[in-house]
Amino acid sequence: MAENQQVTVALDAYGGDYAPEEIVKGAVEAVNESKDIKVILVGKEEGIAKVLQGLSYPKDQIEIQNATEVIDMNDVPTAAIKGKKDSSLVVAMKMVKDQRADAVVSAGSTGAVLVGGQVLVGRLKGIKRPPLAPFIPTKKGFSLLIDCGANVDAKPENLKQFAQIGSIYYENMMGKKNPTVALLNIGTEEEKGNQLVKDTKPLLKDCEGIHYIGSVEARELVEGACDVIVCDAFVGNVVLKFFEGVAKTLFGLLKEELMSTTRTKVGAALAKPAFKNLLKQFDTESQGGAPLLGLNGLVVKAHGNSNAKAIKTALFQCVTFKQKQINEKISERI
């Protein structure tokens, strides 16, 4: 697909804490900003139409696809994907499978998105495990943490594919040629690592087409030690969630401390621009949602608390992904 051609995204209008309002508004903001995108809003027709009412947007860029059910946070993912056939998520994913859409965006249940991506959208030929690969903010910009998904107990060959896929994704999304790739490890010396990491090292060393720089310690991640961080999903998931937890707790406690006396309150008011800049730099959603890669299409998991802006960013992430022909490049490489 040439650049500037239109990309169609099936958007799960009933997934996320602020669905359907913020989700629908995000779609409207996106189509108002660019001709490159068409959004199919999937979910309860009436509810979606109600939010759209009164908003102005190019009518040919938004479509509604009715879906009467909703997968919620209490649903068991596998059961929900199998059982709720008319849910907004399942219907949206099937549109990608049927090639009526190029990508899916959902702010709903992570588990259901991961299961649905594999079961309903399907894997690209040669891909053994589709990895979930969010960007995490660093001092220097962003690093791709691949894999944070649901497939634990990975094999060395899986990690090799993550390195290849992650490298292509990073290069195209961030516009940086030959991004650095490192294995997340507990030391940089040759003998360090668990069995999985030790067995993966030679595969990455011999892997053509990636810029492998060896092991990286968790301590250096937020400094921006490498562009693509390769790890198994258990470790990636722990790192990602721990990051969210630490940042949230530290900022929360700092706020409490700052509000505790008049003096520090005044100080906080004056220092506000500094806090704002820092929070902006560490905005995990500025790069869109977490993509599930290696599928026949693209599945983007947006954060559960996504507002309209976050949804818009995730939608444009799908446009770039398609226009840069990332899947074609992954298929060529694997």
Next chain:
Amino acid sequence: MAENQQVTVALDAYGGDYAPEEIVKGAVEAVNESKDIKVILVGKEEGIAKVLQGLSYPKDQIEIQNATEVIDMNDVPTAAIKGKKDSSLVVAMKMVKDQRADAVVSAGSTGAVLVGGQVLVGRLKGIKRPPLAPFIPTKKGFSLLIDCGANVDAKPENLKQFAQIGSIYYENMMGKKNPTVALLNIGTEEEKGNQLVKDTKPLLKDCEGIHYIGSVEARELVEGACDVIVCDAFVGNVVLKFFEGVAKTLFGLLKEELMSTTRTKVGAALAKPAFKNLLKQFDTESQGGAPLLGLNGLVVKAHGNSNAKAIKTALFQCVTFKQKQINEKISERI
């Protein structure tokens, strides 16, 4: 050993960034504060004597044990422990083995401390893998992260022992009866986890004498979701180092931002007490060093950048450990 009886600690005077000055001063501060401790300063006699000169302290509570070699950060741990037989660390550890000391404290190479602890000090009967178990600061206080050591690829039975050992250590060091124990996992649902975690769950459920509360997600760790966090050493090491990295980078960037304009500089000056309180709460060294548990004695790894105060805290950690008869309690349980 009854409370208030004297505990002898062999202190590696030549390990750490600020050795021997800060290490020796830490010993002097400790003996000046309490009659319960005797410190054997191990390392180059002349260097130690030079620092001691002019300092006043009860002479019967400090002894020097000459050791002519030093293990540095470039040494390969196993080779150093085998080859540098007259190094301060090896000599100090042998004193514990020979029961001339109750514990060792070192701020030197983590790898060498871990290897030396196992090889030279030796394991308690029944202990398969001595875990390294630092406290990490949380919103509520401290949680014990067990294991962060060098033994990766753990087995379910190892994790069960970590839960038992960690529980005893936490209860006695923090003075909290029946501390909560949780498995670090990527979700709290029953089916979540990698194979190791799944196989460990039934063992912890059936384990008597611990207060097992199920799985805990990394997101909740800093909130203080449980007292004892059980995980394999690879994951624990990643969490520990990532925590250090994130905290350091966030505080560093905040400082940069605060110093960037006159307005924010003034704000920062006023808000200083708030920052100080927060840093105090998140002082990783306020609870001493990371203990290597399950040994015939105690090995404490103090942080490489330990100053006199951190060393003093680590020394008193050994006193509490011995006086509370933690090893006896571990032996009874295992």
